[in-house]
Amino acid sequence: MENNILVIAGELNVRPQQVEATVKLLDEGATVPFISRYRKEATGSLDEVAVAAVRDRMTQLRELDKRRESILKSIEEQGKLTDELKKKIEAADTMAVLEDIYLPYKPKRKTRASVAKEKGLEPLAETLFNQEDVSLEELAKPFLDEEKGVKTVEEALAGARDIIAEKVNEDQEARKAVRHLFEKQGTFSAKVIPGKEEEGAKYKDYFEWSEPIEKAPSHRILAMRRAEKEMIISLDCTPEEEEAIYRLEDQFVQGHSEAAQQVKLAVRDSYKRLMKPSLETEIRINSKKRADEEAIHVFAENLRQLLLSAPLGQKNVLAIDPAYRTGCKTVVLDKQGKLLYNTVIYPLDRVAQATATVKDLCKRYDIEAIAIGNGTASRETERFVRGLNLAEIQVIVVNESGASVYSASEVAREEFPDYDVTVRGAVSIGRRLMDPLAELVKIDPKSIGVGQYQHDVDQTLLKNGLDDVVVSCVNKVGVEVNTASKELLTYVSGLGATIAKNIVNYRNENGPFKSRTELKKVARLGPKAFEQSAGFLRVRGSKNPLDQSAVHPESYTIVQQMAKDLNCTVQDLMDKQELRAQIDLKKYVTDTVGLPTLTDILQELAKPGRDPREQFETFEFADDVNEMEDLKIGMKLPGIVTNITNFGAFVDIGVHQDGLVHVSELSDDFVDDPNEVVKVQQQVEVTVLEVDIRRKRISLSMKTGKPSQRKAKRKQEPQREAEKSMDDMLAMLKAKFK
Known part of the structure; x- marks a missing residue:
């Protein structure tokens, strides 16, 4: 536990005490919004992103520790656990390193090497591995045994090579070196399966495609994997084979003796038959995980922007x-x-x-x-x-x-x-x-139409990531307890579906809540749930004006003391800036309440319960543009950003087909992340660059120069990247307008 805290502190560049306090609060059942909002003194004011990072990393490290314990137990039961091996296992800092150490001790099904060992060929393999300059025939003859199935010298040598091949594959340093080669020099190589050209036309850009694994963007990784799954392309994820074999030979082959040549053959076999398939599977998993994380991040950011888009408010x-x-x-x-x-x-x-x-x-x-x-x-x-x-x-x-x-x-x-x-x-x-937030929480986020390859990514990770966003947004805005739906209440810190339903039932049976304190009468809403949720629930019309604010009930006495010291009411403090200006926050610092919380309280008194979302702005599409056929190159049109991806932003310009503003066309300046320039639901002005009615593609720009100048400046590779992504996004866009 202590070591994990130090690891996380180092990775996040925060103090160990901050991590330790955060982990303690999480283990006690506190939620991310509650910790970041109401426990700033304990965590050193870590924000939601940092608290969530601590939570997720601690989960990973605990899983690693759990696997470490299992491996130690397994090797100990085999009677092979030495002090040196134990230290290596305890020092392993990733799952890959841990599994590499365990590989030689991992119980296996029958392998070619185990069969060779049963035939008594292990001593021969050890002698060959030493690569002394001796006669192979003289070495192998003593191991010939017809009863064991070793009839010839070549059969004996073949069995010995199988043992050496497995030994090479299980060598920790060898796997580390080749893994590094896969990561740094590995290549995605895609080829169309003969006869699948017409069926897989939408994947035509991958019919003959190659790019470094390390640099491949998430949307292309997911697109290639989807094409492979649909049996349109074959996909390899490996480095140059001879380079990998050369590195292994450099480590294991010594000289040019006959024995060395046998080791050389075993090394080649080891890579092709054992190490390559194993590490390719690993690199596929890791690259998929990276692609998933990037895609989920894009989806989560889009969802956050959509949920926090401006509400019209209470209108007929x-x-x-x-x-x-x-x-x-x-x-x-x-x-x-x-x-x-x-x-x-x-x-x-x-x-x-x-x-x-x-x-x-x-x-x-x-x-x-x-x-x-x-x-x-x-x-x-x-x-x-x-x-x-x-x-x-x-x-x-x-x-x-x-x-x-x-x-x-x-x-x-x-x-x-x-x-x-x-x-x-x-x-x-x-x-x-x-109220976009209140309504959209009723819909599975995957169906809202702001994702990127959401059906291809790890669904558990996606759900967890999107749930985090919804919880964050709901608690950021706050919830009026007397009008909120059961679905909206479900996402309030500390509640969940059961208590949310009980709140609605209580409201239906007893009328509107008159105060936050009355929430304690709701079935199953105990002290812990009240502590976690109360600050995010609003009770408009309560006799206590603080019930309408984000001030937590645990801090009410502080505000009341402030009012008493100024000889005024709490409502006076909320209404009059000149009174708040007289407050010396240092006077109210205690062992548990510091300046961060007191500053938040003072800011909340100035704008109690104010909606943090932007003010609603009206928007109109161009009157004379209704269909794609109405579009002309060079037209400047108003639009609404509907979706943001790594390669650009999709904009609705009112023609039943969103257009793409490629990342290279978002600004006159270089743009690394589209989210730096645009937000979902943002109103923008775009210029039409290209219209392809047959393929239902619209290319747009937000640059300020003339269209001809912009097109001349566009780089071929980014544009090609956009072309690859468009086909995969069309299905989502069609579903949107269905």
């Missing part, structure tokens, strides 16, 4: 889910998102009737905003609504990705058991305009 909303044949499902939601009314309008072929219906609903329900889903018939519906000239009513096109998934989910059925999927989908569109 008319939500429309556009369609051609079946009409546009239309619903009315009140300021709390409650469904008041639903109907179907046909604005494309029953214009007069649709006009009358929309105007009547707007007047009858005092509609303040109209939300229109961005799927099929979106632009036509938007044009119809804007043509009604509904003064003072905002008209907003809403990204509806995942709405269909929600509408068919158990959550939606539970919320609206008496309505069909079309009504539920329209409700989701309206609610995600009012």
Whole structure:
């Protein structure tokens, strides 16, 4: 434990005391948001990212320790554990090193080497391995034994070579050297399987492709693996074979004697038959893990930006889910998102009737905003609504990705058991305009449409990574306990599905919560759960104004003492900056509460419970651009960033097909990470570079120069990289607009 703390402290460049305190809190059941927000004194103000890094790394190191104990026990039971071997095992700092040490002692099924040993050929192998200049025939003759199946000198030598090959493969230093070669000089080499050219046309860029494993970006690794899985290409992940064999020969072969030549043959066999397949499997696993981590990071960052996108707020909303044949499902939601009314309008072929219906609903329900889903018939519906000239009513096109998934989910059925999927989908569109976070937490993040190869990555790692993001966002914004759904409450620090459900049940049976303290009456919401969750739950209308803030109940006495010292009320402190300016925070420092927490308290008093998300801004697509056919090279258009990948950003410009702004076109300056330039849901202006209607591809730019100049400056390799990525993203985009 102590060693692990030192390792993590060194890796994260923090003090061991910070790591130790964080691990202790985590082991006691504290959540990442709670620790980073309310335990700054203990952790030295580690933020969420650092706390999560401590948690994840400690989990890895504990798994390593667990495996170490298992290996020590296994070797000890074999009676082969020496003090020197034990020290080597205890010093192993990675799973790969640990497994290399264990390999010679690992129980095996029957191998060619074990069969040769059963034939009594191990002494011959040892003699050959010493590579003395002696006659091979004279060496081998004593080991001939027809009963054991060794009839000839060559059979004896072959068996001895099998033993040497296994010995070379199990040599820790040899594996370390060749592993390094795989990592630094290994190459992905892809070739199309004959006859699969037409079937795998979308992977044509990988029909004859090679690149260093070390430098291959995650999206290409995942694309090649997918093509291999679909049996379109064959894929090798190895260094140059002769270089690997040369390095092994350099370590094991001594001189040019006949025995040395036998060792040389054994080394070549060892690499091809044993070491190469083993290390290729390992490098595949490691490169896949790296690709997964990068893809999940991209997905998580996109999801964070989407969840924290600006909410319209509590407004009476008319939500429309556009369609051609079946009409546009239309619903009315009140300021709390409650469904008041639903109907179907046909604005494309029953214009007069649709006009009358929309105007009547707007007047009858005092509609303040109209939300229109961005799927099929979106632009036509938007044009119809804007043509009604509904003064003072905002008209907003809403990204509806995942709405269909929600509408068919158990959550939606539970919320609206008496309505069909079309009504539920329209409700989701309206609610995600009012509060994206509150609505999107009801949908599996994989279905929201902001991922990169999400179906190809490790699903457990993906779920854990995305759950972390949702928890972080929910607790960053805070949750109004009297209006929050069960799904939203589930992500509050310390709660979970069961307690969230109990909170809703209590609210339904007893009416709105009047204070944070009343939460303690909820079934199974004990002292620990209250400690973890209370600071993130808001109770608007509570007699105690601090219940509406992010000040934790454990700090209420501090604020009350501040108010008492200034001869005012807590509400006065929250309302008047001149009073807060008189507070000397050092006066309130204790053994457990320091300046970090006191500073947070003072900042929260200045803006109690304020939503940290940006203010909502209206957006309109270009009026005269509705389909890809309307696009012309050089056009400048407004757009909304819908997805960000390692190779660029996808932007919705209102033509039912997102365009790609390649990373090389995001800025006039060099861009390493697209997230440095754009965010999901950001409003941008783009210039059309290329339009390929047949392949449904749109290339865009955010640079400020002229299109011809930009195209001349583009590098071939980044553009080729974008081409490779487009096909794989099309499936996601098609699903988005389905």
